[in-house]
Amino acid sequence: MPEPERGPTPLTRQVAARIAGYIRETGAAPGDRLAERTLAAQLRVSRSPVRAALRLLADDGLVAAAEQGGYTVAGPGSRHTIPDESEAEKRYLRIASDRLDGELPDRVSENELVRRYGLTPAQLAHVLRRIAGEGWIERLPGYGWEFQPMLTSPQSYADSYRFRLTIEPAAVLEPGFVLDRPALEAVRAQQLELAEGGAGTVGNAELFARNRAFHEAVVACGRNPFFIDALRRVDTLRRLIEYRRALPRDRAAVRAREHVAIADLLLAGRNADAAEHLRRHLSTVSVEKQAGG
Structure with a gap:
């Protein structure tokens, strides 16, 4: 069963927001070229999510397709300006x-x-x-x-974690599992940045976006459209309550290191170990967040 066509992934949207911030912070002028390689190095992601993010920003009128290929900062006549x-x-x-x-x-x-x-x-x-x-x-x-409906009660929040405990480790053990190395390396780099101090500088919304991108990238490798569709739906439902239950930043850094360890196991082909680490991670973070909420 093919997966239904979807909009941009959380990782694409997050990278797009970071590119917009990069343009503003560097004072890039209309017409300045946006090199995929430079952006990927600056944002510590692979070129694939950068390419997807640039397409999204072009659709929104914030960057423009260059005649010779690639993208440039949009000119004064564009539909929108880079927001603060x-x-x-x-x-x-x-x-x-x-x-x-x-x-x-x-x-x-x-x-x-x-x-x-x-x-x-x-x-x-x-x-x-x-x-x-x-x-x-x-x-x-x-x-x-x-x-749209969202999770708001402590019970529904706890239920969402029990559901994730069922499907996420199972996705890693799916017989059709195929490692998407570029995607996994991109989200691993983001988690490593959080673990090495970045967790103390990002807001709750971005922290949620990065963690969501990590878990969805892992589950997507299972190649089971029912698993990834279910996870994306529950992630959308729990978004707002997660902003309230974001971990203290020292604990968020610990959880980011756990994400890096899970990614390393998958990259090494140790799926069974990765599934067990993922199960323990979800079990303990669920208790930690519910205690803090």
Whole structure:
């Protein structure tokens, strides 16, 4: 059964956000070329997710396809400008918090959101694109937006971890398992960066995105579309509650080292050991997060 066509992966969206930040921080001018190799080295990922992220940014009008191939920073006539990611993150997290607290109804209009959060139409469009891409809001036919169901209770959160304990180690042991080495090396590099100090500098949303990308990359190697589809669905459902239950950064670094160890076992072809490490990791992190919540 072929896997249904999907939008960008969490890793692609995360790399796209980091490229946008790189463009802003380096002061790159419209027309400046964006070299895949340079970006991959700067962001410590392989060129494959960089290529996918550049395509996503081109679709959003933030970069432009160059005549000679590749991409450049978009010019003044582009549809959008690179947003201030720190302010955009604050707007995003405020909406996420209000939704988790039940302060926002299931259906909202853009005018209501503009008034409630004091946003410009462009700022609202940016945050709605992100939320829609993450799957927790959808545009209604004709008018308005509808928030999608999310996990909010401690019981549903605990249930999600028991479900993951069932499917994730099993995916590693699937008979059709095929190691996607570039994808696994890319998420391993991200986890190594967290373990070596990066966990103390990233926000809760990015920490969740990196960890989600790691687990989904592992399960995707199982080549069972039911497993990966189920994990992606539960990851979308648990997103907002995870922001509240993010680990202290010293513990997040420990968990990142566990991710690196799991990746190393898979890269060495030791799938049975990797599955056992993954099972222990999920069991203990579940208890740790529920105790802290």
